[in-house]
Amino acid sequence: MNTNDYFLLFSPIILGLGSAAFIDKKKIPKVNSAYDPPAWVFGLVWPILYLLLGYSAYLIGQNKSKNALTFFFVHLFFLLIWWPIFVYYPNPFYSSITLFILACSAVYLCYLYSKINMVAAYCLTPYILWLFFATFLSSKTKVKN
Numbered sequence: 001m002n003t004n005d006y007f008l009l010f011s012p013i014i015l016g017l018g019s020a021a022f023i024d025k026k027k028i029p030k031v032n033s034a035y036d037p038p039a040w041v042f043g044l045v046w047p048i049l050y051l052l053l054g055y056s057a058y059l060i061g062q063n064k065s066k067n068a069l070t071f072f073f074v075h076l077f078f079l080l081i082w083w084p085i086f087v088y089y090p091n092p093f094y095s096s097i098t099l100f101i102l103a104c105s106a107v108y109l110c111y112l113y114s115k116i117n118m119v120a121a122y123c124l125t126p127y128i129l130w131l132f133f134a135t136f137l138s139s140k141t142k143v144k145n
Helices: 005-021 039-061 067-088 093-114 118-123 125-145
Strands: none
Touching: 005 039, 005 067, 005 118, 005 125, 039 067, 039 093, 039 118, 067 093, 093 118, 118 125
8 A cells, every 4th residue: 555545545534533623512512302312423433434435535546536536535625614614603504504415425426436436335325324314413403403
């Protein structure tokens, strides 16, 4: 493995967990719905999803697909800015819309990956499902707050 391979593999987890470290956990809106999982679930799920994102990007990088990797990094950027929108922007409706757009772009990313490497596309499936679930939870935040 070369440096680019390591970068593709670990950039989602480093950037994702790194960005979460700057968020004031006390400011995270409370959903308090019947569907809201315990807080520890988020700490377990997100690192796994970031690793799957990285592994899928690594697989795509092996095929040297610049278009798919460019879209991956654009998608990763929007994933990273969702956190501040959700936590610090006063209207959770916008974070729900942002999450929905993020989930739809993940579906498109999966489509791009499926043309190149099906394993990479399958690795995105749990991430896509989680994004749609997070969209649902975020929409409940709007109702509750």
